[in-house]
Amino acid sequence: DTGVSQDPRHKITKRGQNVTFRCDPISEHNRLYWYRQTLGQGPEFLTYFQNEAQLEKSRLLSDRFSAERPKGSFSTLEIQRTEQGDSAMYLCASSWGGVDATNEKLFFGSGTQLSVL
Amino acid sequence: GEDVEQSLFLSVREGDSSVINCTYTDSSSTYLYWYKQEPGAGLQLLTYIFSNMDMKQDQRLTVLLNKKDKHLSLRIADTQTGDSAIYFCAERGYYKLSFGAGTTVTVRA
Numbered sequence: 001d002t003g004v005s006q007d008p009r010h011k012i013t014k015r016g017q018n019v020t021f022r023c024d025p026i027s028e029h030n031r032l033y034w035y036r037q038t039l040g041q042g043p044e045f046l047t048y049f050q051n052e053a054q055l056e057k058s059r060l061l062s063d064r065f066s067a068e069r070p071k072g073s074f075s076t077l078e079i080q081r082t083e084q085g086d087s088a089m090y091l092c093a094s095s096w097g098g099v100d101a102t103n104e105k106l107f108f109g110s111g112t113q114l115s116v117l
Numbered sequence: 118g119e120d121v122e123q124s125l126f127l128s129v130r131e132g133d134s135s136v137i138n139c140t141y142t143d144s145s146s147t148y149l150y151w152y153k154q155e156p157g158a159g160l161q162l163l164t165y166i167f168s169n170m171d172m173k174q175d176q177r178l179t180v181l182l183n184k185k186d187k188h189l190s191l192r193i194a195d196t197q198t199g200d201s202a203i204y205f206c207a208e209r210g211y212y213k214l215s216f217g218a219g220t221t222v223t224v225r226a
Contacts, residue, residue: 042216108159
């Protein structure tokens with residue numbers, strides 16, 4: 001078990017450019033989450049997948065953001081036309097969610113730090 | 118998360134106990150969690166407690182839950198320099214965890 005992997009660790013881009021991040025969850029986990037964390041704040045929920053289905057999206061996720069998990073394994077998060085306000089740490093987490101998933105333990109990756117200049 | 122509140126900073130002497138406090142708002146939360154984040158790293162799950170429990174002990178960690186007041190605390194016994202980090206409490210909602218802003222714990226010699 002290698003844990004949750006995220007790539008890249010750091011991304012610097014110019015305003016208006018598109019960026020894509022990748023997350024590889026723990027292999028047997030069926031749920032995958034994206035969170036965003038800004039300095040001095042806790043992680044804020046963006047979206048989550050159960051297998052390949054995207055089940056919930058936060059109001060924080062504008063039309064410029066899109067996430068996919070095409071085969072129920074890795075996931076990508078794309079931000080189009082980046083803005084300076086998009087600068088943050090983007091965290092991916094995975095878990096095993098069963099029928100009764102109330103004690104669902106999320107395991108986080110190290111995150112992708114995005115800086116938009 | 119606006120529904121979970123924590124004090125922002127805690128300074129403690131090495132060897133003393135640390136107590137980090139948290140309040141939450143969702144009375145239907147069934148599980149509450151404590152995560153630790155070190156600089157440049159993701160979040161590491163430390164411990165959790167089920168809402169029908171008052172206390173849970175796990176080695177140096179003790180979690181206390183007052184469900185009536187929606188108050189959660191994490192006590193770290195014999196605090197070490199390696200315990201310096203940001204600690205987040207989180208409540209389990211219907212499909213997601215909601216986090217507080219984190220408490221930065223600084224351990225001084």
